[in-house]
Amino acid sequence: MKLGLALRELHRAEKALVRDLLKVSDRHHAEPEVSQVARDLAAWSRDHVRALADAARSYDVELSAEVRQTSGPLAPVRTAVSDLLSSRAEPGLLLLADLRRLHRACAGVSLDWELLAQGAQAAKDGDLLALASRCHPQTLRQLKWTNAMLKQLSPQVLTS
Numbered sequence: 001m002k003l004g005l006a007l008r009e010l011h012r013a014e015k016a017l018v019r020d021l022l023k024v025s026d027r028h029h030a031e032p033e034v035s036q037v038a039r040d041l042a043a044w045s046r047d048h049v050r051a052l053a054d055a056a057r058s059y060d061v062e063l064s065a066e067v068r069q070t071s072g073p074l075a076p077v078r079t080a081v082s083d084l085l086s087s088r089a090e091p092g093l094l095l096l097a098d099l100r101r102l103h104r105a106c107a108g109v110s111l112d113w114e115l116l117a118q119g120a121q122a123a124k125d126g127d128l129l130a131l132a133s134r135c136h137p138q139t140l141r142q143l144k145w146t147n148a149m150l151k152q153l154s155p156q157v158l159t160s
Helices: 003-027 032-059 075-085 090-122 126-159
Strands: none
Touching (some): 003 032, 003 090, 090 126
């Protein structure tokens, strides 16, 4: 069975999504809605990482349940730059680019959850299927948030 590989890849993608969300939160500190929601969404992915690490043990796969609590040593620098640049037009374009990257990352994670659910169903692993059924909707909500933010912000940014 290759479910261990699927678990490993989804775990890697969720960890990367946590880091990306935290970076966007720091980089766009001057946009409170983006900054706070990105942190909340990162907490969901952090929970997913822990749950995947627990589930992987059944497949003899060792995955770390821990994800860095911060977005790294450059977080204060990103926040300071965000504050300095908030009055310029370019931060809007940077925000759109960051949201596009987040959207693609969320789409990849969503696809990985779908693959894991299909594999769990084929293997008749009810616990793994329950995990996917619990976590995938949150990933879909992350994806919907990025899409909504892109739709909301792009008209003003692209026409100014």
